[in-house]
Amino acid sequence: IGPLLVGVYVFVLAMFVGWQVITKVPPTLHTPLMSGSNAISGISIVGALLIAGQASDRIMTWVGVAAVAMATINVVGGFLVTDRMLKMFHRRRDTEPEA
Amino acid sequence: IGPLLVGVYVFVLAMFVGWQVITKVPPTLHTPLMSGSNAISGISIVGALLIAGQASDRIMTWVGVAAVAMATINVVGGFLVTDRMLKMFHRRRDTEPEA
Amino acid sequence: MGSTVFQLAYLLSAVLFIVGLQRISSPETARGGNAIAAIGMLIAIVATLLGEHMLSFTWILVGAVVGSGAGLFMAQTVEMTAMPQMVAIFNGFGGGASALVAIAEYLELARTGGSLETAHGVSIMAGVLIGSVTLSGSFIAFGKLQGLVSEKPVTYPLQKTSNFILLLAMLAVGTWLSISPPAGGVDWFYFMIAASLALGVLVVIPIGGADMPVVVALLNSYSGLAASAAGFVLVNMSLIISGALVGASGLILTGIMCRGMNRSLANVLFGAFGGGGGPVGGGGGPEGDRTAREVDAESAAMMLAYARQVVIVPGYGLAVAQAQHKLRELADLLGERGVTVKFAIHPVAGRMPGHMNVLLAEANVPYDQLYEPDDVNPEMAGTDVALVVGANDVVNPSARDDPTSAIAGMPIVEVDRAKQCIVMKRSLSTGFAGVDNPLFYLPNNAMLFGDAAKTLTALVREVKEL
């Protein structure tokens, strides 16, 4: 059983998991869900690191740096902005006098 | 990435899928769920067929026949009994005068 | 293992299992879902038969004919009240097949003098262990439920300790076998098989017959894990996925039963509880000065017939009396007279989860007439008559009121809050949990004693005559 087939199995199962998990998120949280899942798609940083770390010539180095930078923006920005949003959500009791 | 690791990935994802799917089943249907999922565990029939079909000596033949018979009981019996139960479930309107 | 097409067929079968299970989540789609899962199984079987090189189809046919015949016969003839046994025995066969897959792989390696990778060895040992425990454990569970083996917990000194030592020994042998060449390990391998079978027996006999449904659900989970282990042995993703699905399903159902009974899994497995143990106490209040009011079928029929809303709470006793058809007849008669009839089904009423739903479905009660406790409890105060038929623990108010009760915290159907409650059972004795039920002595409760089949027949006659 080759790597491509394995990938297909994993992809299909992950799609099911994603579908199940996401349909349970209430509308209240759809904006943070969108930015949070967006941050997760920055996982391609794994590939970006490989390019930048193993680059053997000028072009590859630049491709690598660009890939790392782009992926990092997505990851860092995505998780932070989601956190910024989510920390504003609170119940009636714990209302702090901050605007 | 070896076959064992791939198996672990697939197993973990399938566990998540199973968890999500099963927790959505209402109590009304827990008995058929149990017998239906039981029938699915008869999937080891795939392995049983291999033993019986590729047996090279007496012992293996008997092991194979036993495995196929056991798995078939589980599969055939499981799906049938589940169907028997489920076909009894009906809404208020379509009550047939059968007891 | 086969070419891409056959691998994709296995993937398709796994997807169909998932989709099938998803559709079992609603009564409307459940039957189709079961059929979809069965088609998935067919696809996996065909892919194996076509995709693998087979020396002979003769023995496959022999096994398949025997198995199909037996499965067909059992599935067609089983009583709905005997579902726990049925699931137990099918379960056992599934676990056995998985164990045999692992066993054959090892014996073949031993015969051909092949070597064993550690990872492969671990998969084989796991398959043998889990599969064999499932096989023998399920058969004991079947025996206990069917009354072939003593329902009582079988206990002896140092039981847990000796089981634990056996398990340790097996793990040691299993580890050694996983890292040694198979040719030299066959005898120890036979020991593994025998010890696994023994372990299955030894861990189930100390559990009371009434706790067997929990054991069956747990063994259901094990049969899935055994199939997964077989999948690791054969490097077949479809087996791994399906096994994991069943493993998750069994675990969830086990959890639901334990929560419904308000007991921990450890307590079920190691508590030697149920199956005729003495009453566990609780309840409180002096026995002597309490009297339960009795009512006859005629007056009970009157109350029911002139009510606006009746909530019926069926329990295990209904299954024992096989009186589900009579109960449906009564409900229909009341319905014709304009009474609103609702069935309140407690999640652990009966002897397996959802058991009452199946029994009432068998008796042609439409499922939209069945309610969960949370749906009817708020309506109780407006209910004229709550009719409890062969249920006991699931309507015991001390679960709600008495924190010292053995079933404290277990959710109940609050029939004590109805304007009038009628309990139909044979005596004032306790139910499965062995806990005294203060409901029987409440002023708004009346007992209608007798076997549920007889008393329901009487009720039907009386209502007809009104």
Place this chain on the structure above:
Amino acid sequence: MGSTVFQLAYLLSAVLFIVGLQRISSPETARGGNAIAAIGMLIAIVATLLGEHMLSFTWILVGAVVGSGAGLFMAQTVEMTAMPQMVAIFNGFGGGASALVAIAEYLELARTGGSLETAHGVSIMAGVLIGSVTLSGSFIAFGKLQGLVSEKPVTYPLQKTSNFILLLAMLAVGTWLSISPPAGGVDWFYFMIAASLALGVLVVIPIGGADMPVVVALLNSYSGLAASAAGFVLVNMSLIISGALVGASGLILTGIMCRGMNRSLANVLFGAFGGGGGPVGGGGGPEGDRTAREVDAESAAMMLAYARQVVIVPGYGLAVAQAQHKLRELADLLGERGVTVKFAIHPVAGRMPGHMNVLLAEANVPYDQLYEPDDVNPEMAGTDVALVVGANDVVNPSARDDPTSAIAGMPIVEVDRAKQCIVMKRSLSTGFAGVDNPLFYLPNNAMLFGDAAKTLTALVREVKEL
């Protein structure tokens, strides 16, 4: 790819992503869930840095410092009203990174003269195509949302046909590249990249600015698929899993938005709708003889202050006016006076799903004061005042009453059923869908004209003075 330990680290990271997303399903656990997902990402990064042989960390550091700085800055400074743009641009970067991963793999094979397996080639081409489309498409979406690119649909003759021909050409070139040796295909590969980037621009420009949020959600899904494709290129399961999760998430959110607007995805993508197109009609009733009653801040404040229950329906106009803090102040004042205040949040109010919830959370409105339409609609008849702040389409009764309306069938908040309704907006003009709103002319409705920030400030002052 690395040893077992690192593979298990990748598995752990994927599990943490799943668990993190699961926890985002409740406001209480959501922040922790986001942190768990971030930890998963950290684990994947560390596993890559330690598990792979790296020639140099210098360039990694350069890229990481630049990216972290930019990401940090953007995340900290963005206004909550600008979330759609923010998600769009992050999205674009993620897609770009995935595309670069696929590009680097191909160029490296071309440089070393390696050969290309077809399956590998297909993965690379998919990564380039999807990733580049995501990159350029997201940037155009960002531009439209930010007002840098014309919000209007840019259309020209044969637009769909020419886009379709371009796509076909790319598929042909991609197929050829997948089965040819990379060394000879570099020029055509550059064509693939350029054409993919062009395609991203060409498919987004004909879509109106107001439809951009749907496009962003769809591109979110694509960025996931691009990551999955990169995972196939690198045979990294963590990438495949995470990409599939995001792919599913984006698809679901796209579907929710389309359903909320009662339009098909095809209509959004190819309809050249929104962004200043003329009114789509609907509504009916002669324009001339209808008059909308006007109310001033003083009388509106009176109605609100002496109501028992007030339902506030915020919409896109609130975001435009940046008046969420003022609105919270008003709600608090009313609450102090003993008025029950509920916020009714329509799923597509604002410009992205859940947008209003974030804005109100920013203004410190507790989330248990926010209700979905289905929860408040049944209470409308008992509501004294419904206060509509900068919303329009989501309270348009013709969606419910007029089957010929362009928004017929879209769920609404039924403010027309409240005893009194007050609509705060600047004019009688239409909202996003361009549909006339008969609510404005109902006898139980009054308009409070003006920018929401100004009118809310006036309302707060008046309520304080009462």
